Amino acid sequence: MKTRVPENRARNMVRTAADHLATGLAILATVLVVMPLVAIFFYLIYKGASSLNLAFFTQIPKPEGEVGGGMANAIVGSGVLLGVASLLGIPVGIGAGIFLAEFGRGTRLANAIRFTADVLNGVPSIVMGIAAYSLVVVPMHHYSAFAGGVALSIMMIPTVTRTTEEMLLMVPHSVREAALGLGVPNWRSVLSITLRTASPGVITGCMLAFARVAGETAPLLFTALGNQFWSVSLNREIAALPLQIYIYAISPYDDQHRLAWAGALVLIVLIVLAVSLVRYVASRGILKGAS
């Protein structure tokens, strides 16, 4: 009997040591994950802020090798592309979300649509570019802002659909029944009562989708193509912020690298603003009047 005690003590020491080791490793992993994030933000601010100036926001790119210039056309171009994408993608996404939550609940069709949306969410962005190229650029015979908008809108749809559905499912049945009981037609009840109640959550989903496609470069490479000059026409090539960052990042000129960092800083500030806004809105309750 006596000999068992030290044995147990040794075993317990091993167990405690393993526990501490696991805790240490988990903390180490967390630090290692946070480190690149801090590094990326440090470099973005350090290199980007020093290159930001008024010209960046007001001028168009200078010819290769010349110093100076800005990305005004790319910022406006990104706005145009995202506008087209939102106009095309958000209504379809919300509509599909309404179908899943209000009409198709529990049906096979709804499950299939949900699964397809998740699959579409995982399709690489470069493949979306090829799809938009074949569907829009080939029939039109030229690159255009519209083609870029179509590519981005396809990428927005699954996110908008899934969040809309999840938000609508949170609206209590009693709200719908109250509306119907007052004699409101079903379509009106869905639009003005259910969707309106869930609107903060739905807007959050749209912002998430927006933030996701705002930084996409790959689907624009051979749809919007990029443009060194002013253009807001949907029918012509258009510049975009991420595209311009890519072109400048792989160019051999130091001054263009400087502009690439500034562009990346502007892009990331916009995206972080969108994400923080989403978190702020979400923290105030995703249903109207629920907070």
Add this chain to the structure above:
Amino acid sequence: MTVPLSEIRIRKPETAPDPSPEITRQPAGHEVSATATPAVSSISEVRRYLLSRGNSAFADKSFRTLMLLCGISIFAIVALIATELVMQSQLSWHKFGLPFFFKFNVDPETKLPLFWDPVNGTFYALPFIYGTLVSSLVALTIAVPLAIGLAIFLTEMCPRFLRSPLSFLTELLAAIPSVVYGLWAIFVLIPLLREHVNPIFIGVFSAPLAVKLLGWTHLVGDDGLFGGVNLGLGLLAAGVILAIMILPIIASLTREVMTSVPNSQREAALALGATRWEMIRVAVLRNARIGIVGSIILGLGRALGETMAVAMVIGNNPEIHRSLLSTGHSMAAVIANEFSEATSDMHRSALIEIGLALFLVTILVNGLARLLVWAVTRGTPARVN
């Protein structure tokens, strides 16, 4: 147009979008059938009754159809993408067939394998598949332990005040665009790897003892995993940047799966005298393992399709070398680089065929991962995003 005044007064509320109950006329049988149906579905009996009343049937039906069309359009999009990819890649498929993915020509002068030469019309996709697979595997090797460690820390160990900021930080990591990762990798990560990290690996892998013991594996020494010229650019750099990019996806899904393990399991383990680590191992990780595998596969799916950051650091060289330090190419990167400047229809078609392969592989990988994650978390409410 002699309509009695009384008729108008009755009809007006009917056609208005807001019919009041006392004016609506409904066949009696309709109501009976509605109330007689037991409330088996998610729609309650009350709601079924309410829906059967009113005379907005046409508007309701059109609205429903419109929403159904929106839903169906998601199928249509996926089907359109698939058909377009198949149609546009016909040219290359008919010329090269299945060997497109594994064959190569031999250069008559240098006797080296020749995979991809747009000028002479040689298009074989093997180096891109190799580059995609190797960089994704490197990424998973780095990202999986870190992501699981982070998820364990966040769900089981983290003090409450740190949890929210840390999960916000990892969310931010997921929100950074690919091209910004690429920019950072070109100017920060690659010099770091070239000057500080790679020399360590080269030192270890070319140490005389390692070469003597493991030389037969061809993984060490000059022709091993870390042989050749140290450029910084290459498969290793692509793997590292991919690891940083897929970390948040794996970590957040793993966290979700681990959170869905019921607390009673943890309490049972602790009550039996387990230490915290034993509790995590026995109660949490074991219960969540299928979901964790699912999240890893989802991360793999993301890594396979990632384009811009890889295109910026992998070196864009359509050759196959064993060394991780050598430059390579990936499926997504070659499309990004060459598509808009494709020299011929065959070149473009071959690129689209690579895109089709990428599309099919990511659909398979994502479908599998979704099934696994769904199998574990189906009892719990779904996550936003």
